[in-house]
Amino acid sequence: MNTESPVSRRAALCGIVVALAVPSGLVTACSSSGSSGTGSTPTQGGSTPTGSSGGTKLVALADVPEGGGAVVDGPGGTKIVVARLSATEVKAYDATCPHQGTTVGEPSGGTITCPSHGSQFGASDGKVKKGPATSGLRAVGVRVDGDQVVLT
Template sequence: MPTTRRNVLAATGLALPCVLAACGGQPTQQPQPSSSSAPQQQPTTGPLAALADVPVGGGKLVDAGGRKVLLVRTSETEVKGYDPTCPHAGATVQPPTGSTIKCPLHGSTFDTASGSVTGGPAKSGLKTVAVKVEKDQVVLA
């Protein structure tokens, strides 16, 4: 029998896996679970903060059922909620001073009223978290 690649593979027991791989046999990796397109339920929590604890023109980082939320008080009666994860490198942004939220890692800045990026290196704004004021308490909306 001549020495060919096929004969060597067959003799060493590697022919079947090679044929399966070449012919689209079963994958060797376990399939990853698919993510559902259904919206995930947010955990029900009590108040995130008392309205009085979030200064007008400032903010406060709070825990909301295992995730952090940056509350920003833009007026006497309005509070905005943001995911405090900087979209550039994943650092936690700091509560605002004035109209600017700043990332301490690379200096990206974001607008307090909208969460939009006002200075890089971040290329996108902060993700919003729906919050509302109920009876002098800030809660998830």
Template structure:
């Protein structure tokens, strides 16, 4: 027995429709995949390679710099702080540190070198980012 072209196309269409319905059955549901087994590092491997965000000499005393998604400040000699560069007002990225003021270009918010709000509309301090200062390098903790 041979299938006509019409019957073959009809069968393909029904198969595709059934697949689409099955796919939609899980639409909107959160499907959590099984966690993968962690790989153990070898004796000479580390679990994470951490590149330096900046050298301590790059962060001026009484000011700071924006490095990617992090703001690094040095309010006092040898005292380094780090914050998310995402403004807590509307999610814009702060653009620069001018003197002792971290500024956001979107709506004019500014922050002190300790991340607290200097002028709004932001009402909440910048989120702290953990860092490690080792020698003359600043890295994420």
């Protein structure tokens, strides 16, 4: 009988996010409490597009409607929800609903909704707007790089 406990989906995703985030100082993105312990939240998004400077491409900016968003494939088979707040500002979150692990839907009208139980999250901050979820979506660092949304 195997007595080792399997790695949870959340732990595996956090390992991926940490591996990608360490160079940019976003290690706190995987905090299970939703806080970094310093009172700050990792920032993401860009006020202006930048030149091509690298980063893992997630989605073409043109494929993310302004005021809406998209659920895209992330590294390691993860799902990431990208919200486009303005012409050049995007935010991204782990697309796994913290309530029971369902993949959330695309943002619409400033809200990201879980199709399973109706939890709603703010597209601009990932915070719970309506339960049953009791914690918000985990931020994923992204920026606009030319015509692409890329991981930071």
